[in-house]
Amino acid sequence: MAKYEKADIERRMQGAVDALKSDLSGLRTGRANTSLLDPVVCEVYGAMMPLNQVATVSAPEPRMLSVQVWDKANLTAVEKGIAHANLGLNPMIDGQTLRLPMPDLTEERRKELAKLAGTYAEKAKIAVRNVRRDGMESLKEDEKKKEISEDDRKRMEDEVQKLTDRFTGECDTAAEAKEKEIMTQ
Incomplete structure (x- = not known):
């Protein structure tokens, strides 16, 4: 059943990043949104x-x-x-x-919101890593079924890892931008 599809893995990882951005947009800064x-x-x-x-x-x-x-x-x-x-x-x-x-944010509330942004980012990164795990498992199953060679599996695992690195980087970037916005407004 577990057939490796790069597009599906990429779509699922993008979904985790999109969910993070949605969560971050709901965090209140001093500006009306x-x-x-x-x-x-x-x-x-x-x-x-x-x-x-x-x-x-x-x-x-x-x-x-x-x-x-x-x-x-x-x-x-x-x-x-x-x-x-x-x-x-x-x-x-x-x-x-x-x-x-929009009431002014106290320094304490700013720190709480920045911490919450970090928590949201960590949840998104966990979701991305779970997608990576699923992809790696399906590659191993495909190799076991002799649908792909060991070299193909290793090459595709590298692709999955590159996607994982890209999307976890996007999560970090989004969270850092939100934390900066919270702390400066």
Whole structure:
């Protein structure tokens, strides 16, 4: 069953890096970023719905997010959803819009967020290494079944290792950039 496919391994490793970048975009810096509210869900119409399905999120100023709720009846539900997301934001109601000023980050909170960015990167690197392990195992199985030669297996293992090095490097680069952004803003 385990047939080695370089494209599949590369796709899976890229998925781990993409997931890391998504996680990092949710970490709050001092600057307003609409992706900060991506994990927010609200209880509307008797169901839990993502915020982006009941409102429009924008960043009209560098330190302010604006949430334009489409149905005024959902305003308090959206406000509760934001409060329950534990993002450290304090929504202010302005008509049918919620304004979310970005509070300044304390030095302690900056260090916590930078540490969290490192944790996210380590999880992504583990995922990349797990994909490498799967690829190596499938190569060994293919060699055992006499589908590839020992030389082919070694050459392809080198390819898998090069992919692993490339994607773990991307994880480190993304985390370092986020940590720098957190510590300087």
